[in-house]
Amino acid sequence: MESKNLKQTVEERALAALDPIVAAEGLELVDLEFVREREGWVLRLFIDKPGGRVGLDECSQVSRAVDPVLDVEDFIPHEYSLEVSSPGVNRPLSKPAHFERVKGQKIKVKTFGPLGEPPRKNFTGTLTEVAADAISVDVEGAGSFRIAFKDIAKAHLEFEF
Incomplete structure:
Protein backbone atom coordinates (compact mmCIF):
# COMPACT_ATOMS: atom_id res chain seq x y z
CA MET A 1 0.00 0.00 0.00
CA GLU A 2 1.33 3.47 -0.87
CA SER A 3 1.95 5.48 2.32
CA LYS A 4 -0.35 8.35 1.24
CA ASN A 5 -3.20 5.89 0.71
CA LEU A 6 -2.36 4.15 3.98
CA LYS A 7 -2.33 7.51 5.81
CA GLN A 8 -5.72 8.48 4.36
CA THR A 9 -7.27 5.05 5.02
CA VAL A 10 -6.03 4.94 8.62
CA GLU A 11 -7.24 8.51 9.30
CA GLU A 12 -10.72 7.80 7.85
CA ARG A 13 -11.11 4.49 9.71
CA ALA A 14 -9.76 5.96 12.96
CA LEU A 15 -12.16 8.90 12.76
CA ALA A 16 -15.16 6.61 12.15
CA ALA A 17 -14.19 4.21 14.95
CA LEU A 18 -12.98 6.70 17.56
CA ASP A 19 -15.30 9.72 17.22
CA PRO A 20 -18.21 7.95 19.03
CA ILE A 21 -15.84 6.60 21.71
CA VAL A 22 -14.45 10.07 22.46
CA ALA A 23 -18.00 11.52 22.45
CA ALA A 24 -19.10 8.84 24.94
CA GLU A 25 -16.35 10.14 27.25
CA GLY A 26 -18.01 13.60 27.12
CA LEU A 27 -15.30 15.06 24.88
CA GLU A 28 -14.94 16.04 21.23
CA LEU A 29 -12.51 14.53 18.73
CA VAL A 30 -11.50 17.80 17.05
CA ASP A 31 -9.01 16.29 14.62
CA LEU A 32 -6.62 13.42 14.15
CA GLU A 33 -3.58 12.67 12.05
CA PHE A 34 -1.56 9.61 11.16
CA VAL A 35 1.98 10.78 10.46
CA ARG A 36 5.43 9.32 10.04
CA GLU A 37 7.96 10.95 12.33
CA ARG A 38 11.61 10.20 13.05
CA GLU A 39 10.67 7.68 15.76
CA GLY A 40 8.06 5.95 13.54
CA LEU A 56 -3.63 15.32 31.25
CA ASP A 57 -6.56 13.53 32.96
CA GLU A 58 -8.79 13.85 29.88
CA CYS A 59 -5.96 12.79 27.56
CA SER A 60 -5.30 9.67 29.69
CA GLN A 61 -9.03 8.93 29.88
CA VAL A 62 -9.38 9.04 26.08
CA SER A 63 -6.20 7.03 25.56
CA ARG A 64 -7.54 4.25 27.84
CA ALA A 65 -10.94 4.33 26.09
CA VAL A 66 -9.67 4.17 22.49
CA ASP A 67 -6.73 1.77 22.96
CA PRO A 68 -8.84 -1.43 23.16
CA VAL A 69 -10.91 -0.29 20.15
CA LEU A 70 -7.75 0.21 18.09
CA ASP A 71 -6.55 -3.28 19.13
CA VAL A 72 -9.85 -4.93 18.15
CA GLU A 73 -10.35 -2.98 14.89
CA ASP A 74 -6.67 -3.61 13.97
CA PHE A 75 -6.62 -1.44 10.81
CA ILE A 76 -3.07 -0.13 11.28
CA PRO A 77 -0.80 -2.70 9.63
CA HIS A 78 2.42 -1.86 11.50
CA GLU A 79 3.75 -0.50 14.78
CA TYR A 80 2.68 3.00 15.80
CA SER A 81 2.40 5.22 18.87
CA LEU A 82 -0.87 6.71 20.10
CA GLU A 83 -0.81 10.32 21.30
CA VAL A 84 -3.78 12.23 22.71
CA SER A 85 -3.53 15.98 23.22
CA SER A 86 -5.42 19.25 23.32
CA PRO A 87 -5.74 21.19 20.06
CA GLY A 88 -3.67 24.06 21.51
CA VAL A 89 -4.02 27.77 20.79
CA ASN A 90 -3.72 27.38 17.00
CA ARG A 91 -6.49 24.80 17.05
CA PRO A 92 -7.32 23.01 13.80
CA LEU A 93 -10.67 23.85 12.21
CA SER A 94 -12.32 21.09 10.19
CA LYS A 95 -16.06 21.03 10.92
CA PRO A 96 -18.57 23.86 10.37
CA ALA A 97 -19.13 23.96 14.16
CA HIS A 98 -15.39 24.62 14.69
CA PHE A 99 -15.54 27.61 12.32
CA GLU A 100 -18.76 28.88 13.94
CA ARG A 101 -17.01 28.95 17.36
CA VAL A 102 -14.22 31.23 16.10
CA LYS A 103 -16.28 33.57 13.92
CA GLY A 104 -14.87 37.09 14.10
CA GLN A 105 -11.37 35.82 14.89
CA LYS A 106 -8.25 35.54 12.75
CA ILE A 107 -7.80 32.22 10.94
CA LYS A 108 -5.41 30.73 8.41
CA VAL A 109 -6.77 28.59 5.56
CA LYS A 110 -4.85 26.56 3.00
CA THR A 111 -6.80 25.30 -0.02
CA PHE A 112 -6.17 22.25 -2.22
CA GLY A 113 -5.81 24.47 -5.30
CA PRO A 114 -5.56 28.17 -6.18
CA LEU A 115 -8.73 30.30 -5.72
CA GLY A 116 -9.69 33.93 -6.34
CA GLU A 117 -8.08 36.74 -8.33
CA PRO A 118 -5.13 36.76 -8.32
CA PRO A 119 -5.13 33.00 -7.60
CA ARG A 120 -3.82 31.97 -4.16
CA LYS A 121 -3.82 28.92 -1.89
CA ASN A 122 -3.20 30.63 1.47
CA PHE A 123 -5.67 32.95 3.18
CA THR A 124 -5.04 34.63 6.54
CA GLY A 125 -7.72 36.96 7.81
CA GLU A 140 -6.41 42.54 4.90
CA GLY A 141 -5.49 44.41 1.73
CA ALA A 142 -6.98 41.72 -0.55
CA GLY A 143 -10.72 41.75 0.18
CA SER A 144 -13.21 39.05 1.12
CA PHE A 145 -12.93 35.45 -0.09
CA ARG A 146 -15.66 32.83 -0.06
CA ILE A 147 -14.07 29.39 0.36
CA ALA A 148 -16.08 26.18 0.00
CA PHE A 149 -15.47 23.54 2.71
CA LYS A 150 -14.62 21.02 -0.04
CA ASP A 151 -11.71 23.26 -1.13
CA ILE A 152 -10.13 23.54 2.34
CA ALA A 153 -7.04 21.38 2.77
CA LYS A 154 -6.21 22.74 6.25
CA ALA A 155 -7.42 25.52 8.49
CA HIS A 156 -6.58 26.68 11.99
CA LEU A 157 -7.15 29.52 14.41
CA GLU A 158 -4.35 32.06 14.16
CA PHE A 159 -3.78 32.90 17.82
CA GLU A 160 -2.73 36.51 18.36
CA PHE A 161 -0.57 37.22 21.41
Whole structure:
Protein backbone atom coordinates (compact mmCIF):
# COMPACT_ATOMS: atom_id res chain seq x y z
CA MET A 1 0.00 0.00 0.00
CA GLU A 2 1.33 3.47 -0.87
CA SER A 3 1.95 5.48 2.32
CA LYS A 4 -0.35 8.35 1.24
CA ASN A 5 -3.20 5.89 0.71
CA LEU A 6 -2.36 4.15 3.98
CA LYS A 7 -2.33 7.51 5.81
CA GLN A 8 -5.72 8.48 4.36
CA THR A 9 -7.27 5.05 5.02
CA VAL A 10 -6.03 4.94 8.62
CA GLU A 11 -7.24 8.51 9.30
CA GLU A 12 -10.72 7.80 7.85
CA ARG A 13 -11.11 4.49 9.71
CA ALA A 14 -9.76 5.96 12.96
CA LEU A 15 -12.16 8.90 12.76
CA ALA A 16 -15.16 6.61 12.15
CA ALA A 17 -14.19 4.21 14.95
CA LEU A 18 -12.98 6.70 17.56
CA ASP A 19 -15.30 9.72 17.22
CA PRO A 20 -18.21 7.95 19.03
CA ILE A 21 -15.84 6.60 21.71
CA VAL A 22 -14.45 10.07 22.46
CA ALA A 23 -18.00 11.52 22.45
CA ALA A 24 -19.10 8.84 24.94
CA GLU A 25 -16.35 10.14 27.25
CA GLY A 26 -18.01 13.60 27.12
CA LEU A 27 -15.30 15.06 24.88
CA GLU A 28 -14.94 16.04 21.23
CA LEU A 29 -12.51 14.53 18.73
CA VAL A 30 -11.50 17.80 17.05
CA ASP A 31 -9.01 16.29 14.62
CA LEU A 32 -6.62 13.42 14.15
CA GLU A 33 -3.58 12.67 12.05
CA PHE A 34 -1.56 9.61 11.16
CA VAL A 35 1.98 10.78 10.46
CA ARG A 36 5.43 9.32 10.04
CA GLU A 37 7.96 10.95 12.33
CA ARG A 38 11.61 10.20 13.05
CA GLU A 39 10.67 7.68 15.76
CA GLY A 40 8.06 5.95 13.54
CA TRP A 41 4.33 6.22 12.84
CA VAL A 42 2.10 8.20 15.22
CA LEU A 43 -1.69 8.29 15.47
CA ARG A 44 -2.34 11.67 17.12
CA LEU A 45 -5.79 12.58 18.43
CA PHE A 46 -6.73 16.17 19.28
CA ILE A 47 -9.54 16.38 21.82
CA ASP A 48 -11.50 19.22 23.34
CA LYS A 49 -14.32 19.74 25.80
CA PRO A 50 -16.98 22.41 26.24
CA GLY A 51 -15.22 25.47 27.62
CA GLY A 52 -11.83 24.12 26.52
CA ARG A 53 -8.94 23.49 28.95
CA VAL A 54 -8.22 19.82 28.24
CA GLY A 55 -5.72 18.43 30.73
CA LEU A 56 -3.63 15.32 31.25
CA ASP A 57 -6.56 13.53 32.96
CA GLU A 58 -8.79 13.85 29.88
CA CYS A 59 -5.96 12.79 27.56
CA SER A 60 -5.30 9.67 29.69
CA GLN A 61 -9.03 8.93 29.88
CA VAL A 62 -9.38 9.04 26.08
CA SER A 63 -6.20 7.03 25.56
CA ARG A 64 -7.54 4.25 27.84
CA ALA A 65 -10.94 4.33 26.09
CA VAL A 66 -9.67 4.17 22.49
CA ASP A 67 -6.73 1.77 22.96
CA PRO A 68 -8.84 -1.43 23.16
CA VAL A 69 -10.91 -0.29 20.15
CA LEU A 70 -7.75 0.21 18.09
CA ASP A 71 -6.55 -3.28 19.13
CA VAL A 72 -9.85 -4.93 18.15
CA GLU A 73 -10.35 -2.98 14.89
CA ASP A 74 -6.67 -3.61 13.97
CA PHE A 75 -6.62 -1.44 10.81
CA ILE A 76 -3.07 -0.13 11.28
CA PRO A 77 -0.80 -2.70 9.63
CA HIS A 78 2.42 -1.86 11.50
CA GLU A 79 3.75 -0.50 14.78
CA TYR A 80 2.68 3.00 15.80
CA SER A 81 2.40 5.22 18.87
CA LEU A 82 -0.87 6.71 20.10
CA GLU A 83 -0.81 10.32 21.30
CA VAL A 84 -3.78 12.23 22.71
CA SER A 85 -3.53 15.98 23.22
CA SER A 86 -5.42 19.25 23.32
CA PRO A 87 -5.74 21.19 20.06
CA GLY A 88 -3.67 24.06 21.51
CA VAL A 89 -4.02 27.77 20.79
CA ASN A 90 -3.72 27.38 17.00
CA ARG A 91 -6.49 24.80 17.05
CA PRO A 92 -7.32 23.01 13.80
CA LEU A 93 -10.67 23.85 12.21
CA SER A 94 -12.32 21.09 10.19
CA LYS A 95 -16.06 21.03 10.92
CA PRO A 96 -18.57 23.86 10.37
CA ALA A 97 -19.13 23.96 14.16
CA HIS A 98 -15.39 24.62 14.69
CA PHE A 99 -15.54 27.61 12.32
CA GLU A 100 -18.76 28.88 13.94
CA ARG A 101 -17.01 28.95 17.36
CA VAL A 102 -14.22 31.23 16.10
CA LYS A 103 -16.28 33.57 13.92
CA GLY A 104 -14.87 37.09 14.10
CA GLN A 105 -11.37 35.82 14.89
CA LYS A 106 -8.25 35.54 12.75
CA ILE A 107 -7.80 32.22 10.94
CA LYS A 108 -5.41 30.73 8.41
CA VAL A 109 -6.77 28.59 5.56
CA LYS A 110 -4.85 26.56 3.00
CA THR A 111 -6.80 25.30 -0.02
CA PHE A 112 -6.17 22.25 -2.22
CA GLY A 113 -5.81 24.47 -5.30
CA PRO A 114 -5.56 28.17 -6.18
CA LEU A 115 -8.73 30.30 -5.72
CA GLY A 116 -9.69 33.93 -6.34
CA GLU A 117 -8.08 36.74 -8.33
CA PRO A 118 -5.13 36.76 -8.32
CA PRO A 119 -5.13 33.00 -7.60
CA ARG A 120 -3.82 31.97 -4.16
CA LYS A 121 -3.82 28.92 -1.89
CA ASN A 122 -3.20 30.63 1.47
CA PHE A 123 -5.67 32.95 3.18
CA THR A 124 -5.04 34.63 6.54
CA GLY A 125 -7.72 36.96 7.81
CA THR A 126 -10.88 37.45 9.85
CA LEU A 127 -13.56 34.77 9.59
CA THR A 128 -16.69 36.79 8.82
CA GLU A 129 -19.26 34.19 7.76
CA VAL A 130 -19.96 30.48 8.14
CA ALA A 131 -22.53 28.98 5.78
CA ALA A 132 -23.60 25.35 5.26
CA ASP A 133 -21.11 24.85 2.43
CA ALA A 134 -18.52 27.63 2.76
CA ILE A 135 -16.82 30.28 4.88
CA SER A 136 -15.94 33.90 4.14
CA VAL A 137 -12.57 35.31 5.14
CA ASP A 138 -11.60 39.00 5.02
CA VAL A 139 -7.94 39.16 4.07
CA GLU A 140 -6.41 42.54 4.90
CA GLY A 141 -5.49 44.41 1.73
CA ALA A 142 -6.98 41.72 -0.55
CA GLY A 143 -10.72 41.75 0.18
CA SER A 144 -13.21 39.05 1.12
CA PHE A 145 -12.93 35.45 -0.09
CA ARG A 146 -15.66 32.83 -0.06
CA ILE A 147 -14.07 29.39 0.36
CA ALA A 148 -16.08 26.18 0.00
CA PHE A 149 -15.47 23.54 2.71
CA LYS A 150 -14.62 21.02 -0.04
CA ASP A 151 -11.71 23.26 -1.13
CA ILE A 152 -10.13 23.54 2.34
CA ALA A 153 -7.04 21.38 2.77
CA LYS A 154 -6.21 22.74 6.25
CA ALA A 155 -7.42 25.52 8.49
CA HIS A 156 -6.58 26.68 11.99
CA LEU A 157 -7.15 29.52 14.41
CA GLU A 158 -4.35 32.06 14.16
CA PHE A 159 -3.78 32.90 17.82
CA GLU A 160 -2.73 36.51 18.36
CA PHE A 161 -0.57 37.22 21.41
